[in-house]
Amino acid sequence: MNKYKFLLPLLLICSFSLQATPATTIPVVPKNIHIYSASGSTYVDLVATGCSGYRYYIPTQHPKYDTIMAILIAAQLSNKKVQGRFDGCNYNNQGKLIGIYLKD
Numbered sequence: 001m002n003k004y005k006f007l008l009p010l011l012l013i014c015s016f017s018l019q020a021t022p023a024t025t026i027p028v029v030p031k032n033i034h035i036y037s038a039s040g041s042t043y044v045d046l047v048a049t050g051c052s053g054y055r056y057y058i059p060t061q062h063p064k065y066d067t068i069m070a071i072l073i074a075a076q077l078s079n080k081k082v083q084g085r086f087d088g089c090n091y092n093n094q095g096k097l098i099g100i101y102l103k104d
Contacts, residue, residue, distance in 0.1 A: 023095075025049045025056075027081035027103035030072045044072055044097070046084050052095030056086055059096060071100050080104045 025046045032045040032055075042058040042065075058068055075082045081103040086095035 022085050022087040022098060023050045025084040025086070025095075027083045029079055029081055030076045033069075033072050033076060042069070043094070044084075046082075049086075049095070051089040051093060052086060053093045055092075056084060056095040056097040057090065059098075062098065068097065068100050071102065075102060 026049065028047045030044050030046060032043070034044075035042050040060040042060060043055050044058065045054050046056055048054045058065060062068065071082065074080070082100050083103050084095070084097050085099035085101075087098045089095050
């Protein structure tokens with residue numbers, strides 16, 4: 001029993017350190033911004049990074065959805081590079097875009 005007393009705190013510490021942190025893409029001009037369905041599924045093509053292929057999805061429930069879309073559209077129209085921040089991928093290997101910023 002005494003040997004297990006130290007195992008539980010060690011497992012708790014390890015479980016917190018193994019959680020994935022958001023990743024970033026390399027700077028690229030966004031392409032193919034599109035709303036795919038009546039439910040509002042929104043996608044943009046950036047560059048394949050980590051678990052994601054080149055296509056990223058933007059959750060419509062994101063509190064700054066409109067701002068993210070505005071930055072992407074402005075960057076595409078002006079041919080400016082953006083860097084995306086994403087947190088994990090869906091079953092289609094599409095990164096969940098949680099942030100975006102201009103790089104030029």
